[in-house]
Amino acid sequence: MPEGIAEGIGASVRRKEDRKFITGRGRYTDDINRAGQLHAFFVRSDVAHAKIKSVDIKKAAAMDGVAAVYTGQDIADDGVGGLICGWVVPNRDGSATHEPPHPILAKDKVRYVGDHVAMVVADSLATAQAAAELVNVTYETLPAVVDLASAATAAEIHDGMANNTYFDWELGDEAATADAFSKAKHVVSATLRNNRLIPNAVEPRAAVAEYDHIADSYVLHSTTQNPHLLRLVICAFVLNIPESKMQIVAPDVGGGFGSKIYLYAEEACCTWAAKKLRRPIKWTADRTQAFLSDAHGRDHINKVQMALDDNNKIIGLRVDTLANLGGYLSAFAVVTPTYLHGTLLSGCYAIPAIYTNVKGMATTTAPVDAYRGAGRPEATFLLERMMNIAAAEIGMDPAEFRRINFIPKDAFPYQTAVALQYDIGDYEAPLDRALEMIDYKGFESRRAEAAKRGKYRGIGLSSYIEACGIAPSAVVGALGGRVGLYESAVVRVDPTGTVSVFTGAHSHGQGHDTTFAQIVADKLGIPLANVEIVHGDTNRIPFGMGTYGSRSLAVGGTAISKAVDKVIEKGKIIAAHMLEAADSDMEFKDGKFAVAGTDKEKSFGEIALSAYVPHNFPHDRLEPGLEETAFYDPLNFTYPSGTHIAEVEIDPATGVVTLVDWACCDDFGNLINPMIVEGQVHGGIAQGVGQALLENAHYDENGQLLTASYMDYCMPRADNFPSLQVDYTVTACTHNDLGVKGCGEAGAIASPPALINAVVDALSPLGVTDMTMPASPEKVWRAIQNAQTKAAE
Amino acid sequence: MPTVSMKVNGQSVSHDVADNTLLVTFLRETLGLTGTHIGCDTSQCGACVIHVNGASVKSCTMLAAQANGADVTTIEGIANGDELHPMQQAFHENHGLQCGFCTPGMIMSAIELVETNKNLSEQDIREGLEGNICRCTGYHNIVKSVQDAAQKMGG
Numbered sequence: 037m038p039e040g041i042a043e044g045i046g047a048s049v050r051r052k053e054d055r056k057f058i059t060g061r062g063r064y065t066d067d068i069n070r071a072g073q074l075h076a077f078f079v080r081s082d083v084a085h086a087k088i089k090s091v092d093i094k095k096a097a098a099m100d101g102v103a104a105v106y107t108g109q110d111i112a113d114d115g116v117g118g119l120i121c122g123w124v125v126p127n128r129d130g131s132a133t134h135e136p137p138h139p140i141l142a143k144d145k146v147r148y149v150g151d152h153v154a155m156v157v158a159d160s161l162a163t164a165q166a167a168a169e170l171v172n173v174t175y176e177t178l179p180a181v182v183d184l185a186s187a188a189t190a191a192e193i194h195d196g197m198a199n200n201t202y203f204d205w206e207l208g209d210e211a212a213t214a215d216a217f218s219k220a221k222h223v224v225s226a227t228l229r230n231n232r233l234i235p236n237a238v239e240p241r242a243a244v245a246e247y248d249h250i251a252d253s254y255v256l257h258s259t260t261q262n263p264h265l266l267r268l269v270i271c272a273f274v275l276n277i278p279e280s281k282m283q284i285v286a287p288d289v290g291g292g293f294g295s296k297i298y299l300y301a302e303e304a305c306c307t308w309a310a311k312k313l314r315r316p317i318k319w320t321a322d323r324t325q326a327f328l329s330d331a332h333g334r335d336h337i338n339k340v341q342m343a344l345d346d347n348n349k350i351i352g353l354r355v356d357t358l359a360n361l362g363g364y365l366s367a368f369a370v371v372t373p374t375y376l377h378g379t380l381l382s383g384c385y386a387i388p389a390i391y392t393n394v395k396g397m398a399t400t401t402a403p404v405d406a407y408r409g410a411g412r413p414e415a416t417f418l419l420e421r422m423m424n425i426a427a428a429e430i431g432m433d434p435a436e437f438r439r440i441n442f443i444p445k446d447a448f449p450y451q452t453a454v455a456l457q458y459d460i461g462d463y464e465a466p467l468d469r470a471l472e473m474i475d476y477k478g479f480e481s482r483r484a485e486a487a488k489r490g491k492y493r494g495i496g497l498s499s500y501i502e503a504c505g506i507a508p509s510a511v512v513g514a515l516g517g518r519v520g521l522y523e524s525a526v527v528r529v530d531p532t533g534t535v536s537v538f539t540g541a542h543s544h545g546q547g548h549d550t551t552f553a554q555i556v557a558d559k560l561g562i563p564l565a566n567v568e569i570v571h572g573d574t575n576r577i578p579f580g581m582g583t584y585g586s587r588s589l590a591v592g593g594t595a596i597s598k599a600v601d602k603v604i605e606k607g608k609i610i611a612a613h614m615l616e617a618a619d620s621d622m623e624f625k626d627g628k629f630a631v632a633g634t635d636k637e638k639s640f641g642e643i644a645l646s647a648y649v650p651h652n653f654p655h656d657r658l659e660p661g662l663e664e665t666a667f668y669d670p671l672n673f674t675y676p677s678g679t680h681i682a683e684v685e686i687d688p689a690t691g692v693v694t695l696v697d698w699a700c701c702d703d704f705g706n707l708i709n710p711m712i713v714e715g716q717v718h719g720g721i722a723q724g725v726g727q728a729l730l731e732n733a734h735y736d737e738n739g740q741l742l743t744a745s746y747m748d749y750c751m752p753r754a755d756n757f758p759s760l761q762v763d764y765t766v767t768a769c770t771h772n773d774l775g776v777k778g779c780g781e782a783g784a785i786a787s788p789p790a791l792i793n794a795v796v797d798a799l800s801p802l803g804v805t806d807m808t809m810p811a812s813p814e815k816v817w818r819a820i821q822n823a824q825t826k827a828a829e
Numbered sequence: 830m831p832t833v834s835m836k837v838n839g840q841s842v843s844h845d846v847a848d849n850t851l852l853v854t855f856l857r858e859t860l861g862l863t864g865t866h867i868g869c870d871t872s873q874c875g876a877c878v879i880h881v882n883g884a885s886v887k888s889c890t891m892l893a894a895q896a897n898g899a900d901v902t903t904i905e906g907i908a909n910g911d912e913l914h915p916m917q918q919a920f921h922e923n924h925g926l927q928c929g930f931c932t933p934g935m936i937m938s939a940i941e942l943v944e945t946n947k948n949l950s951e952q953d954i955r956e957g958l959e960g961n962i963c964r965c966t967g968y969h970n971i972v973k974s975v976q977d978a979a980q981k982m983g984g
């Protein structure tokens with residue numbers, strides 16, 4: 037960073053994007069209206085599992101203001117394709133993942149409450165909604181399949197799919213793991229439940245689809261995290277449209293957390309109908325629809341066994357997982373509980389033998405897919421709960437038990453027993469720092485003090501690792517991924533020296549406009565104000581993969597860095613020509629191209645100008661212009677890690693768990709904008725605390741979602757939190773130019789086990805050894821009552 | 830359709846709207862003031878908070894007709910030209926927003942909270958914002974923003 041410019045790499049620059057949002061000038065999809073637009077409303081199944089006997093649309097279609105009512109039959113008659121799965125895995129027996137059809141409007145059968153049955157299009161939303169009430173669907177109901185543990189023996193959901201099992205996958209060395217258990221001094225076992233969550237970005241999903249019948253082309257505004265991926269899927273698999281005829285724009289997007297990665301039925305239906313009716317069609321989910329039909333998250337049952345030797349070292353781990361994937365396979369439903377989960381089971385620990393089996397199960401509930409952390413929170417939860425359960429069984433301090441099992445910092449690169457190779461890390465440093473921040477040593481006196489007030493106080497830690505910076509394409513391809521996971525960037529220097537950066541990553545709260553601009557400004561030695569970041573429009577940006585999996589900076593940022601390097605290289609040649617020097621003598625520093633060891637130099641602006649007004653230019657060697665593209669495909673995942681510690685107090689009279697302190701220390705590699713990173717950590721922690729204490733998606737035995745509003749689904753609110761203590765240690769990523777690892781998911785990955793460990797610790801004097809998520813007042817109160825009854829017996 | 834008249838951000842407006850038009854719909858669709866957002870259908874997220882006669886109100890809980898004759902302020906109306914309201918400035922300075930979707934409602938709620946209470950503690954602020962959901966920030970920096978603004982607003 038040039039001296040005096042406090043806005044380069046490492047500076048907590050205030051965000052460039054803020055002004056539009058704080059003044060109400062953001063432009064979200066629902067803010068967009070088109071002349072002559074129609075409104076869509078979807079008729080959704082109100083039963084979990086049924087054959088569709090008939091769909092009578094006559095009354096609805098006859099209503100004043102209704103333009104059309106479409107059913108699954110219309111979609112099928114038009115040859116429209118279904119939604120697809122973007123990643124599949126092989127079964128243990130070598131067969132393939134079962135991929136049942138997923139029509140955008142159900143024709144023969146419905147498979148969850150909220151499944152799309154018909155689409156009403158009318159001149160106002162109120163009319164569309166009223167007409168939808170008149171669509172008469174008759175169902176032959178079938179048994180709902182809700183309970184994950186017994187799903188395999190329940191009613192068949194997809195024709196010909198045995199045991200309601202989409203896939204049955206394994207990873208690791210089963211024989212070596214069995215061998216480790218046979219030699220173990222202690223074996224610790226537990227069955228853990230990872231509760232089902234509903235993502236709840238505050239902006240509901242929305243779409244505005246337009247069709248131009250003269251050009252035979254489309255524009256779709258959508259609340260997506262990845263416009264090009266959406267375009268590829270909708271064009272190539274669903275509607276059979278040339279990609280060149282489809283522009284997808286993701287304007288400002290109000291949070292995603294994974295739920296806005298996938299192409300959903302509604303936006304495909306709107307796009308299809310926009311052509312049929314030659315009118316723009318708008319659809320916005322209300323919160324109820326969001327609860328019913330956004331892809332949900334988590335929902336695992338994990339049977340875990342851990343083998344320890346005489347020295348309390350972990351020598352083996354076996355995990356058998358049932359993952360609830362719902363009524364259809366969503367786009368990344370398969371990879372989330374497998375390669376984003378099974379591969380993380382070594383955590384921060386040197387575990388020589390690991391084996392895992394994951395069965396992806398169908399139930400008559402909404403599809404389940406990636407939600408902030410995607411597979412890694414589930415892996416971390418089971419492992420970090422096991423660390424505490426094992427430590428308690430052997431009578432060791434949980435921090436020390438972690439410490440002796442950590443992969444030592446001189447053991448990198450470290451090959452785990454579950455396929456990943458960690459490039460670098462130092463797990464003791466953040467553990468020590470977090471212990472110090474929360475005053476771990478002083479905890480017992482705080483516990484005693486709380487006890488005097490009649491409260492149970494507990495402390496819980498979680499040392500996590502995640503694999504992010506998703507992902508090396510060759511690895512992804514070899515493991516069943518159907519996409520590449522590189523990222524793209526175009527860096528366009530204008531004649532006057534300002535810079536526009538076109539990125540394939542998408543910002544829906546992450547602050548890319550600022551972080552990415554800092555990288556460019558820093559490298560080119562120009563003011564931050566001279567750099568504009570463009571994202572979210574397939575007609576403007578290079579083909580890119582979007583934002584999820586904490587990949588934007590590590591992959592997208594590196595692509596930008598590489599494109600900037602190309603600009604600098606070209607600039608050097610132009611400057612060498614102008615200064616009549618050899619290319620090899622040119623240096624670029626602080627925004628100036630200079631001949632090394634002389635005072636001959638050209639400013640960045642002068643070179644930009646001469647690239648576009650090439651009167652004195654090396655035409656024999658270069659084309660005019662100063663614009664470079666880079667596609668960066670990462671060499672490995674990145675591996676952020678760290679320790680989070682929660683401290684709670686429980687009121688035995690009410691069972692209410694109060695979070696009283698939180699300390700965390702993360703290693704994200706180098707930080708570009710620490711302020712933004714800290715915000716990501718806060719947000720992740722809040723979502724994890726939500727999972728552990730408050731949130732739970734609950735279906736009744738008939739498959740009705742009982743938690744389909746903010747009255748029933750408990751969202752974390754401001755008064756659920758204390759102030760959060762956040763700090764960092766740094767081991768720079770070894771395989772990208774910026775040395776960065778990614779920070780978006782860490783908080784959500786690390787926090788749930790820290791919290792549950794704290795709750796269990798608080799209740800441990802009563803003999804409580806486990807607590808399922810969420811640790812609601814009722815559950816905690818019952819646990820206390822049961823323990824007290826037992827003690828009295 | 831009845832005619833509804835009110836003052837919005839200092840300007841008098843008058844429109845014919847259906848009886849069942851919500852105030853938030855009137856602002857967004859009729860007046861094009863899309864800074865006020867809709868995040869739920871049960872009046873619990875607070876994305877739609879505005880001021881009606883100086884009090885913060887969830888504009889999804891009120892009919893446009895009920896605001897007839899009222900003085901309404903939305904997020905678009907709180908800055909003084911290019912000069913941001915201290916609460917807006919504080920959200921920017923303290924990174925009190927990420928995706929920005931909850932932000933207008935959060936800022937409008939926070940302004941009323943600070944204007945009607947002196948010496949707000951951190952806990953007062955947390956409880957005062959209990960009606961506004963943010964999924965991005967974990968509230969930490971929102972609370973910091975409000976503390977900062979409260980100081981500047983002399984609260």
Ligand code: FES
Nearest residue numbers: 872873874875889
């Ligand atoms: S839109 Fe959620 S409270 Fe008004």
Ligand code: FES
Nearest residue numbers: 927928931963965
């Ligand atoms: S900033 Fe995204 S919901 Fe609050």
